[in-house]
Structures are given as structure tokens and as C-alpha cells.
Amino acid sequence: xxxxxxxxxxxxxxxxxxxxxxxxxxxxxxxxxxxxxxxxxxxxxxxxxxxxxxxxxxxxxxxxxxxxxxxxxxxxxxxxxxxxxxxxxxxxxxxxxxxxxxxxxxxxxxxxxxxxxxxxxxxxxxxxxxxxxxxxxxxxxxxxxxxxxxxxxxxxxxxxxxxxxxxxxxxxxxxxxxxxxxxxx
Amino acid sequence: xxxxxxxxxxxxxxxxxxxxxxxxxxxxxxxxxxxxxxxxxxxxxxxxxxxxxxxxxxxxxxxxxxxxxxxxxxxxxxxxxxxxxxxxxxxxxxxxxxxxxxxxxxxxxxxxxxxxxxxxxxxxxxxxxxxxxxxxxxxxxxxxxxxxxxxxxxxxxxxxxxxxxxxxxxxxxxxxxxxxxxxxx
Numbered sequence: 001x002x003x004x005x006x007x008x009x010x011x012x013x014x015x016x017x018x019x020x021x022x023x024x025x026x027x028x029x030x031x032x033x034x035x036x037x038x039x040x041x042x043x044x045x046x047x048x049x050x051x052x053x054x055x056x057x058x059x060x061x062x063x064x065x066x067x068x069x070x071x072x073x074x075x076x077x078x079x080x081x082x083x084x085x086x087x088x089x090x091x092x093x094x095x096x097x098x099x100x101x102x103x104x105x106x107x108x109x110x111x112x113x114x115x116x117x118x119x120x121x122x123x124x125x126x127x128x129x130x131x132x133x134x135x136x137x138x139x140x141x142x143x144x145x146x147x148x149x150x151x152x153x154x155x156x157x158x159x160x161x162x163x164x165x166x167x168x169x170x171x172x173x174x175x176x177x178x179x180x181x182x183x184x185x
Numbered sequence: 186x187x188x189x190x191x192x193x194x195x196x197x198x199x200x201x202x203x204x205x206x207x208x209x210x211x212x213x214x215x216x217x218x219x220x221x222x223x224x225x226x227x228x229x230x231x232x233x234x235x236x237x238x239x240x241x242x243x244x245x246x247x248x249x250x251x252x253x254x255x256x257x258x259x260x261x262x263x264x265x266x267x268x269x270x271x272x273x274x275x276x277x278x279x280x281x282x283x284x285x286x287x288x289x290x291x292x293x294x295x296x297x298x299x300x301x302x303x304x305x306x307x308x309x310x311x312x313x314x315x316x317x318x319x320x321x322x323x324x325x326x327x328x329x330x331x332x333x334x335x336x337x338x339x340x341x342x343x344x345x346x347x348x349x350x351x352x353x354x355x356x357x358x359x360x361x362x363x364x365x366x367x368x369x370x
Contacts, residue, residue, distance in 0.1 A: 002305075003335040010234065010328045011226040012341045013258055013304040014203060016349060016361060038225040041196040042237045043319035049195065050323065052227045052235075073198055083368045119198040120187075129314055129323075134228035138235065138314075138323070143195045150188040156197045156354045164201060166351075166361060169341045171368050174361045176201060176351060181358050183268045 016166035016174055019082050021072040022051070025111045026062035031103065033095040033114070034059045035086030037167045038136070039071065047143035048126060052136035058090045060137070063125060068109040069141060073119035076163035076175045081116075083171055108144035118149040118162070201351035201359055204267050206257040207236070210296045211247035216288065218280040218299070219244045220271030222352045223321070224256065232328035234308060237321035243275045245322070248310060253294040254326060258304035261348035261360045266301075268356055293329035303334040303347070 017037040025031045039051035049071060053060050063069055074082050081099040088098065096103055102115035106122045113120040123141030130137045152162045163175040202222040210216045224236035234256060238245050248254055259267050266284040273283065281288055287300035291307045298305040308326030315322045337347045348360040 001335050002332040003338075005331040005333060005338075007232045007328045007331050008230050009340075010232050010306050010331045011229055012338075013306060013331065013333060014205070014224065014226055014234070014256075015341065016203065016344070017225070018199060018201065020199070038227070039199065040202070040223040040225045040237060041199055042223070042323060043321050044196055045193050045320055046318065047192045047195050048319055049199070050235075050237075052225060071199075079366065079368050080370060084370045087370050121195050121198060127316070131312070131325075133231065134233055135230055136228050138227060140316075143192045146190040146192050146195045146198065147187040148190060148198060150186050153188075153190075153197075155194075156200065156357060159201070159353065159359050168344065168365060171370075172341060173366050173368060174344050174364060176359045177362055179359060180353060181264065183264050183356050183358060185265060185269045185272050185356075 012169055016168045019074060019165045019167040021074055021082060021085055021114060021117060022059065023070045023072060023111050023113060024059040024062040024066070026065040030094065031096060031112050032059055032062055032090030033085045033099070033101070035082050042140060049121065049123060049141045049143060050138050053139050054136050063139060064128070066110065067125040068111050069123050069125070070106055070109065070111050070113045071121040071123065072114040072117035074117050074165050076165050078116065079165055079173050082165060106145070118152055120147045197354055201353045204259060204350045204352040206259055206267060206270055206299060206302060207244065208255045208257060208296050208298060209244040209247040209251070210253070211250040215279065216281060216297050217244055217247055217275030218270045218284070218286070220267050227325060233311060234306065234326045234328060235323050238324050239321050248324060249313070251295065252310040253296050254308050255291055255294065255296050255298045256306040256308065257299040257302035259302050259350050261350050263301065264350055264358050267350060291330070303337055305332045
């Protein structure tokens with residue numbers, strides 16, 4: 001039997017989503033980290049990623065200032081660090097200190113990336129699509145550089161070796177089974 | 186050790202994503218179904234969903250004509266049907282016949298929804314954001330009605346009872362473990 005939900009709760013139906021950590025840096029050169037699950041590829045060629053971002057977030061200010069960001073892919077072991085980055089604001093706290101993550105220099109952007117993550121995607125803002133009546137803007141990023149942990153990836157993540165961090169909502173998480181099914185039609 | 190990838194392969198880093206089936210219907214009143222993984226909430230209040238859609242897809246024509254769609258959430262048991270919907274074009278084939286899915290009438294849109302899916306989100310197009318140089322457009326949909334299988338959902342999916350369909354890319358799929366972890370910071 002199906003039941004109706006309040007329409008504002010539709011977001012839960014689309015989860016669990018892979019969690020990502022987005023690093024940003026504003027004019028003061030202090031890097032910040034936000035947890036973002038509402039992210040998806042938009043275009044493969046040219047390579048463009050898009051994600052939803054609240055205007056109230058500190059990283060919205062930082063991205064607006066410097067027009068750059070890095071998408072870092074955490075695995076299941078980094079659940080606590082991801083929740084930290086999603087709970088506190090970079091306005092008041094240094095999230096690299098908080099999480100003990102290691103900054104590494106990016107190749108194409110000034111924003112550093114996170115060493116402990118299994119993949120990093122360096123991006124330059126292509127456009128911020130802002131519709132005033134919505135509670136998030138859409139950030140479109142041109143992908144400039146992509147790196148992955150080599151033993152975990154071959155055309156796709158090797159889920160037999162890897163537990164991705166899947167966010168269910170709030171402080172709830174899960175992960176994938178360690179099996180890949182190849183389907184035929 | 187990290188290795189570099191061709192930037193066009195960044196899309197694989199963001200998977201596995203929950204697969205969705207989007208139903209559409211054009212002026213000829215024949216409903217179609219497409220498989221979409223590049224979808225995410227954009228705004229909770231007002232409730233807005235967004236997804237990436239290729240202009241070449243038959244459903245792009247249908248959505249452009251009728252400005253409505255339904256996002257249907259399949260579970261792991263529907264892997265074959267999802268691959269069918271992602272492989273064939275509705276230009277040549279009736280996907281409801283192909284998959285044997287049951288059409289049920291929607292409440293707020295003319296497009297039918299899929300009975301066998303565990304959740305359905307009825308939407309009206311708010312806007313199609315089209316940047317000519319990108320290989321997909323962004324479809325923004327206002328959420329009008331949300332229904333879920335009641336024994337599988339309580340504020341979020343009950344993953345102890347449910348295997349979601351996670352798409353890794355191509356014809357590769359996986360699912361979640363049947364456990365939810367509550368993290369604290």
C-alpha cells in the first residue's frame with residue numbers, strides 16, 4: 001500500500017546518495033570543507049558537474065569569491081568526518097583542523113584537495129544558476145582534473161574492494177554490498 | 186597512489202547513484218519511460234527536483250511538449266526493467282509493454298506512474314535550463330505529489346527491509362547493505 005507524504009519530504013525518496021566533500025577557499029585563503037549529497041554530473045563532454053547549495057552556507061560566499069572548488073569522494077571510513085563537515089560552519093571553525101584531513105595542493109585551482117578521499121575532481125565555476133524563489137542555487141563546475149585511488153578504480157569503482165559512503169539523510173548512513181551485478185537485456 | 190583520469194570520465198567517480206525511472210507523455214498520449222541516474226533534489230521548500238537530460242532523448246521531446254513527468258523509484262528487483270528502459274528508445278517501442286509495468290493514473294499530472302515502483306513523485310516542469318555547449322539540459326520540476334510504499338518508509342527509506350537499485354554505470358548495478366548507521370559528532 002502506498003501512502004502520501006508532504007511534498008517537501010520528496011528529497012528522502014531520492015536518497016541514499018553518495019556523500020561528497022567539497023573544498024572551497026575565499027579571499028582570505030582559508031580553505032573550508034562542506035558535505036554535499038545533492039550533486040550529479042550534468043554533461044560528460046564538456047565535463048560539467050552540478051550541485052545544489054544554500055545561499056546561507058559559508059561556502060556559497062567562498063565559491064562566489066573565488067569561483068573554484070574541488071569535489072572530494074570520501075569512503076565509508078570517513079563517515080564521522082563527513083558529518084562534522086555537514087554539522088559545523090566554516091565561519092567559526094577550521095574544518096581541516098577539526099577533521100585532521102591532509103591538504104594537498106591542486107594542479108589547476110588554488111583550492112586544496114583532501115588526501116584521505118579516494119577521488120578528487122578539480123573544478124572552476126562555469127555558472128551559478130540562481131532562482132530567487134528556491135532555497136538552493138545550482139553551481140555548475142567545469143571539470144579540470146580528475147584523480148582516483150588506482151587500486152580501487154578501473155573504468156568504475158571496484159565495489160568488491162570499496163565501501164562507498166551513502167547518505168540516507170540527517171546523521172544516517174549506509175554503504176554498498178561488495179558485489180557488482182552485470183545485467184543483460 | 187592516485188592516478189589521473191581523462192576529465193570526461195569524472196562521471197564515474199560520483200556513482201553509484203540510485204536509479205530512477207522517469208515517465209513522460211507527449212502530444213500523442215503514449216507514455217514513455219526513461220532511466221535516469223543524474224538526478225538530485227534542488228530545493229526542499231518549495232520542493233524542486235532537477236535532472237540532466239540529453240536533447241537527443243525521445244523523452245526530451247515529450248517533456249518539452251507536455252511539461253510534466255513522474256519520477257518513479259525502482260528497487261533492486263527491477264534491475265532488468267531499468268536496463269531495458271535505459272537501452273531502448275521510446276521512439277520505436279512501447280516501454281510499458283516491454284517491461285510489463287502497470288500504469289496507474291497520477292493525481293496532478295496526465296503522465297501515468299509505475300505501480301511496481303516503491304515511490305512516485307509527480308512533477309510539473311518549472312524550467313528547462315539549456316546551455317547549448319553542454320551535452321545535457323537541466324530539467325527543473327516542481328513536486329506536486331509524493332507517494333511511497335508505506336511499510337518501507339518512515340521519514341527515510343528503511344534500508345533494513347529494502348534494497349535500493351544503485352547504478353554504477355553501463356549495465357552494472359549494486360545495492361545497499363541492510364543496515365543503517367547513526368553517526369554522532
